[in-house]
Amino acid sequence: MKGRVFVIGLGLIGGSLALCIKKEHPEAEIIGFDINREQARLAKMLGVIDEIAENIPDGAQESDLIIISAPVNDTKSIIQALSKLTLKPDVLITDTGSTKQKIVEMATKLKERGITFIGGHPMAGSHKSGVSAAKEILFENAFYLLTPEDHITSEKIELLKAWLIGTKAKFLTISPQEHDYLTGVISHFPHIIAASIVRQTERLSGNENIIPRLAAGGFRDITRIASSSPQMWKDILMHNRENLIKLLNQWQEEMNFVKELLEEGNEKGILEYFSQAKQFRDGLPTKEKGAIPAFYDLFVDIPDYPGVVSEITGYLAMEKISITNIRILETREDIHGVLVISFQTDEDRQRAEKCILTYTNYTTSIGY
Incomplete structure (x- = not known):
């Protein structure tokens, strides 16, 4: 496919998408912009992009595809800025954010001008960050969720998939509301739990100095996701707060149930509790990528x-x-x-x- 692709945000995800598009569509021109000028310069030097845009208007105005790969709060601001620009009438705009409903609502400003916005979320990541960690294989066999509104035609959705076919991802089309609930269950909520385990351990370590030493190894492994960016997770939680409040209420009920089993000394109930958890966990797919990057x-x-x-x-x-x-x-x-x-x-x-x-x-x- 020929055309001009503008990638806003040249980190791991934006850089990897640029590489996938370059490999599959070598005739396309890839323009990049990042608020961190060093990242943009590095992306050009590594061949991730063809040219650097001085600013968002310069990169966006003649583009056929615009990919916003930025934190969710920044994405809202970028959509606001794009809605005020003179863009090509058939331009296709997508994002890569971890929450969708509020972002799609913000994109109403684009819809009012007849511009197509399709929310996107490639469910892949890495231990490393930045454009230097970008890889063509990052999204291979990963789920790539698309969240178009009802008025978006199937032709537009297929066009976006065609641009992104080089990711070799598995595309799923769901509503923005369903996206936020599902990612809340299997990604956002586990991050809260991991952080809470670490915080409780930190508090208890004040009286027991040996706790941090014993918390090496397995404890670090099961709480790895608590080391994710605090700023990013603050924004994600605020965007998906309604779903997460419901999930936390359900979690409190779950913990009260375990507490009751312990108070009753219910050995049979405790055994059944862990047996059911083991059975479900052992039945989860082992060869597929999920919402949380695999280690x-x-x-x-x-x-x-x-x-x-x-x-x-x-x-x-x-x-x-x-x-x-x-x-x-x-x-x-x-x-x-x-x-x-x-x-x-x-x-x-x-x-x-x-x-x-x-x-x-x-x-x-x-x-x-």
């Missing part, structure tokens, strides 16, 4: 001697396997430590496990 970790039992970490990473480098993070859970004299290596995809993790087993006799696992 493709490989655990390697390693002996405690100098150079063992560089030995492992050296083997991975020989096989051209990229890692996103590496850390040691525990190393003490005369026992094995646990090296945790994180990868971008499950395929990379499988290749890494095969590589390590080929070159060493170390034990590996995908869970610990």
Whole structure:
């Protein structure tokens, strides 16, 4: 497809979308803008975009597709700015925000001018951020939610999918209201719970200094998402507050139920509670990407001697396997430590496990 694509926001998501469009539609011209001029310069240098726009009006006015890849509050302001510009009559505008209803409501200003806006949410991410972390494969097999209003024609929806076909994502079309409820359940609410667990642990650690030391390893893993951007999650919660208030009320009922089981000493009820949770959790898809970025970790039992970490990473480098993070859970004299290596995809993790087993006799696992 030929045309001019304008990407507003050149972080991980915006940069990755630009790469996907460039690969699938090499004849398209990709223009980029970021409030951080260094990010824009880096995007041009890395070949993520073809040209840098000095400002939003310069980039938007002759564009056929405009992608807003910015925090949800900034997206509302950008839509407001776009609604005042002279744009091509057939321009297609979309966003990548984690909430949809309020953003689509703001886009009414575009609808009044006959401009098509289709809300979008690619449900993929990474441990890393910024345009330097952008990858063509970021959205592969991930769900990409589209939230068009009722007046949007199927032709427009298919046109947007055609532009984004290089993502190799699985497109689902739902209403903005349904989007915010679903993402509230499986993304926004878990972030609140993770943050609350960390906050409670912090408070309790005031009286027990050993708690932070014991909270390494598994505790850090189950609360990883609490390390996400506080500013971003403040905005998301405010945009989806009605759904989250309902979910928190249901969570309080759930915790009261567990409390009652404990007060009654109901061993059968407690066993059933954990059995049902295990059954549902074990039945969840293992090969699909969901709303929260997956952590493709490989655990390697390693002996405690100098150079063992560089030995492992050296083997991975020989096989051209990229890692996103590496850390040691525990190393003490005369026992094995646990090296945790994180990868971008499950395929990379499988290749890494095969590589390590080929070159060493170390034990590996995908869970610990």
